[in-house]
Amino acid sequence: MSTSGFTLSTSAGQKVTINESSSTTFQKGTGSASASDVTTGVPVLVLGTVNGTTITATQVVVQPAGGATSSTAAEVVPFERGTPSKAKQIGQVPANYTEGSGTIVSGATANKATEAALAAYPGGVVDRVVRLSSGEYEVHYIGVNWPHHIFVNKDFKVVGAN
Template identity: 60%
Template sequence: METTSASGFTFSTATGVEVTVKETPTTKYTKKTHRISEKDVKKGQSVLVLGLVDSATITAAQVIVQPGGDGGAAAANAAGVIPFQKGTPSPAKSVGQIPDYTEGEGTIVSGVMAFKVTKSAQAVVPGGIADRVVKLNDGSYEVHNISVNWPHHVFVSKDFKVLGYE
């Protein structure tokens, strides 16, 4: 977390994209396994924000304070995440198991299920902003990332394990 205001805060993703978080009266805050208040989130802490995405603004349903303090930068670097650069094409590469799917197929999921899938994807490949989660025909999920040149798609099993990304 970088700055705060009466109705939210801003932070930078692991790849340096600045994100604005709008808080609501129902935004929940957690640290490890217990609930905290928004006052317990301090500047410089690493957070995972789950909620409705509109470009680089998230209306927060849940803010989870993460252990450590690099915001996932080391994990993003290790996974080879490529930050967004306008005009730079995304590489055509994949890691791990990519389900047989056609982009645009499946059912968009929301709420608790989308949060669990996004949390799993961000734990392995942080840095993007997940703007949608899609349940595929085989029961796995696709997390669609924006704000990164690669990977745009992270595939998560029905058991919340990352299968692969492209």
């Protein structure tokens, strides 16, 4: 912790520096929170702009005590340079999906898709959210070998990954 941010460890063991600004918002559950709610050992979801291993936070969501766990979290494979990723698919990939297609989205829509993806697959970093022609979202997930794409439906529920 510092006056301008904090450092966190992802569930994959990576260190990430979080920079806060005067416009960074904090949330806990459905209510507001403050920087003082971010303490050692408390899980957080950070939304913002990624630059390497630094995130300039626009929003920090403090997770509830005991944190939500996901059976899919155990499937996340931390990134290891030179190590091939697992080639697999779980759930549904939207019909007619083509990698690289769609329109990049931002703001509240991107934040909701990111929150859903990271709740299901913690440990990586989201660098963009793309709206597909079907109206579903592809959350592009980096910093892990698998998954690389997480698919979120119009209701912001994770439906698949590859």
